[in-house]
Amino acid sequence: MFSMYQQFLQTILPILPEVIMITVALTVLIFDFFLEKDRKNVLGWYSLAGVIIAAYASYNLMSMSGTFFEGTFLLDPFSVFFKFVFYVACGLGILVSINYLKHEDIHRGEYYALMLFATTGMMMMASAGDLITLYLGLELMALSSYVLAGFMRSDNRSNEAAIKYLVLGAFSSGIMLYGMSLLYGLSGTTKLSGILAFLRGADLANPVIFLALIMLIVSFGFKVAAAPFHQWAPDVYEGAPTPVAAFMSAGPKVAGFAVLLRIFLYALEPLREHSSALLAGLAFLTMAVGNIMALSQTNIKRMLAYSSIAHAGYALVGLAAGGSEGAASVMLYVGIYALMNMGAFGVVIMLRKAGERGEEIADFAGLGKTNKTVAFLMLIFMFSLTGIPPLAGFVGKFYIFKSAVEAGLVWLAVAGVLFSAISAYFYLRVIMVMYMHEPKAEFKLLQSPSLALALAISVTAVIVIGVYPTALLNFARASITGIL
Amino acid sequence: MLELKLYQLDYPLLSLMIFIPVLGSFLLLFIRNAANVRWIALAFSVVELGLCLPLLMNFDNSTPHMQFGESLSWIPAWNINYTLGVDGISVLFVALTTLLTTISIMVSWTAIQDRVREFMIALLFLEAGMIGVFVSLDLFLFYIFWEAMLIPMYLLIGVWGGPNRLYAAVKFFLYTLVGSVLMLVGIIAVYFAAGNTFDVLAIMNHKFSHTFQMWVFAAFFVAFAVKVPMFPFHTWLPDAHVEAPTAGSILLAGILIKMGAYGFLRFSLPFFPDATIAWTPAIMTLSVIAIIYGAYMAFAQTDFKKLIAYSSVSHMGFVTLGIFALNLQGLEGGILQMLNHGISTGALFLAVGVIYERTHTRLIADYGGIAAKAPVYAAFLLIITLSSIGLPGTNGFVGEFMILLGAFLYSKPYAVIASLGIILGAGYMLWLYQRIAFGTITNPHNERLTDMNSREVAAAFPLVALVFILGLYPNAALRVMHASVANLVQQVNAKVQTAPAVAQTLSTLTGN
Secondary structure, eight states: OHHHHHHHHHHHGGGHHHHHHHHHHHHHHHHHHHSOGGGTHHHHHHHHHHHHHHHHHHHHGGGOOEEETTTTEEEOHHHHHHHHHHHHHHHHHHHHHHHHHHHHTOOOHHHHHHHHHHHHHHHHHHHBOBHHHHHHHHHHHHHHHHHHHTOOTTOHHHHHHHHHHHHHHHHHHHHHHHHHHHHHHHHSOOBHHHHHHHHHHSOTTOHHHHHHHHHHHHHHHHHTTOTTSOTHHHHHHHHSOHHHHHHHHHHHHHHHHHHHIIIIIIITGGGHHHHHHHHHHHHHHHHHHHHHHHHTOOBHHHHHHHHHHHHHHHHHHHHHHOHHHHHHHHHHHHHHHHHHHHHHHHHHHHEEETTEEOOBGGGGTTHHHHOHHHHHHHHHHHHHHHTOTTSHHHHHHHHHHHHHHHTTOHHHHHHHHHHHHHHHHHHHHHHHHHHHSOOOSSOEEOOOHHHHHHHHHHHHHHHHHHHOTHHHHHHHHHGGGGGO | OOOEEEOOSSSOHHHHHHHHHHHHHHHHTTOOOHHHHHHHHHHHHHHHHHTHHHHHHSOOTTOOSEEEEEEEEEEGGGTEEEEEEEOTTHHHHHHHHHHHHHHHHHHTTTTOOSSHHHHHHHHHHHHHHHHHHHHBOBHHHHHHHHHHTHHHHHHHHHHHSOTTHHHHHHHHHHHHHHHHHHHHHHHHHHHHHTTSOOBHHHHHTOOOOHHHHHHHHHHHHHHHHHHTTOTTSOTHHHHHHHHSOHHHHHHIIIIIHHHHHHHIIIIIHHHOHHHHHHHHHHHHHHHHHHHHHHHHHHHHOOBHHHHHHHHHHHHHHHHHHHHHTOSHHHHHHHHHHHHHHHHHHHHHHHHHHHHHHHHSOOBGGGOOSHHHHOHHHHHHHHHHHHHHHTOBTBHHHHHHHHHHHHHHHHOHHHHHHHHHHHHHHHHHHHHHHHHHHSSOOOSGGGGGOOOOOHHHHHHHHHHHHHHHHHHHOTHHHHHHHHHHHHHHHHHHHHHOOSOHHHHHHHHHHHHO
16 A cells, blocks of 8 residues: 555656646635635745745756656756746746736636646646646647736727637647657557657658648747747737736746757658748748837837747747757746746736836836836846847847757858847837836836845846846756757 | 066055945945935045055066956856966056046046935946956956946936037947947857867967957957047047046046956957958058048037047047057057047046036136136147147157157058147147137126136146146156066067968067
């Protein structure tokens, strides 16, 4: 009896973090019944505690690595790195949500449960050793995100966002399944290692392989909002509750890159030549569309949506570069990106005017006078997103472009730096409005300890990583072993 | 081969010079009272200025090696080190930076009333960045300081600037950024080509292929040419100068635009000697165009600050002309002219600031006859005007003379055309002085004009003193830079692979 119990523990140990997350999510749903409406923030802190415990479990599992559950679940440094990024994104996402939900009167327990489910999905994506596990994780994440996007039920824009996200998301999932089934049909296995073994011996001129490759690039292009598959992103970000937009821009996007890395640099590695060229083109287009479209936005959430498209473009540059340096650069980049983007969205969440959400860039007018601390935080996040040293955004971009030059993609690196110079214009505009315009009437900030904590964490991280990137950099470089 | 002389003093002097202003700005975060903020900022800048004493006293003029070296491993994964050091070229600009920052804080004493604390924080951060640019001997570290400086300068122009400040601030930021990011790709390319290193001294010893040099030189060139600014990359400068507050203009003209020329000296010439020689005719031509065009435009200006901005374009044309003459005379003249321009243009912007604070106009037509009301001011302006023209006995003369000598040795027509620029310079500056100081008072507001107060005199005095010191005894600066410049010429010379004819010319010239 005892040994059976022990055996059971041994079996679930590799997925202990996922189990913790799911357990917390389910108990959140139960506790929700017993809590008064104005005490729901307890659930937020409880979920956050769950995330921290799961992170602690992952930390202790770092020494353990291998393949589990018949090769469908991989526990390797690569997945652990991404899980930490997801914990950060989810933890910060919860922190920025607590007071916002209360303020908007949508404070319900499901919100936190969905967030935890989505994060669990992302964790499974990062750990997937098999197309089926990967797809399950992806759908768990996606379905939770659809509901989260429409969480503000009384708001038409939120409903529109959810529907749009659902329809286009389902569409892209369909394309992905098609691509996956082609791969399965050819190789006879859904295991990534099996597909790699098959491709090593296969005739790569086979057009079906190429078709599968294209389908996977298109569908993941949808998931990470790469141009020309990005159209859903601005509408969804604008309509979704701001904390959800923040979470979506950090969590699911990073999860998409975890899978892109695992598939294109590991499972489809023999197709590097084709995929690299396609990804380079995609990267160029994504940087161009994101940065150029962001120039004309007046709504801060739409601007940040296009900015997050642009940032996906930079990360794709690293993916196109490939190799160990390319992979490590993408990992460092998405980690940094998640932090600075959550910070920027955190400031947007604070913004209120006359009791309404302030979402126009013009609403920031004079913030540098009325609230110096918050304006300064936004200044840091904007300069970091631009990629100005000594902030973290610069380190991330530097590594991306360095690996691109190393891989011989000098043209892409030049395009990337020029687009990031263009991006300075729209990030600077926010700073300009805050510091160089006079304050308008009716300006109030939504302030809360949880939001302050989230902002403090992200701003500290952005500055510390910017000045001393060695720790995170070495972690990223040590974590690529899983996919190469 | 240059060496880095590590830890000559028992304290890290250069690190202190970078981090004392940073410390000061952190301290200012906790000070609320504007008067205290001013005094604390001034105290930190004076301490910084005081650190120039051990720097200059312990500096060894006789060697071209990098002194006061410090080196720490920073990002080992990319082989990036925190390496600092100064030679005879950079040490002068470190000193000038500390002086002009102190002066900038003094001239902002009453001119800045809005958000004083933030203003001083930005100024001190800017100072740290400027020092960092001059003392970094690791390309990555250099780039960090080079770009980080944009943040405080953007805020100085955008928040405390004139009516059209938003446009000017963004234009300044974007122009500089576009130039810089191309250099970033160039830096990365150099890193791989030189064997995974950002170490400036190691890269100086590496011979790059000719094609590589041509491309990467171009990438660096854009960054430095925008900063100088060379014609036709200069259009941000008049806007930025006109809109910037006085302190911003002084530092912009005094230090920031010198960094472009410094970049040529520190990186372009020793890294890419073949490309330098190949590009020289084009750059010399652009320099001459800048000299004439800047002077010509200066004639047409009605705004005091804009006139000085265009005169800067003209004067910086002399600097690049001297540097790319690639001989000892030209290079030393160019560096001296960088110092001189920092001093005299810094002083000119100070003069604009003084009068603007009283009259709230920068239009030359609104002045006139103020010598009668403000004799000290008129005398100060006269000295600076003459220094800017390059009258013998003032600092401007020696630098321009050496540059023309260098250019003459390189190719006579350039020297001849450039000397026309000096005549034009005398024209627009004297005409400017005449319109401001002489004649009768046409603007009734100027009837109540007060003269410079003691704070302004104290700020102006060191600059006036330097005008005469460097004018009468230029060796004070020349002997500091001489060993380094001679080494630079030799370095370019020794590494040239493809142009033996030019190399020969160079060696005969340096032999002289």
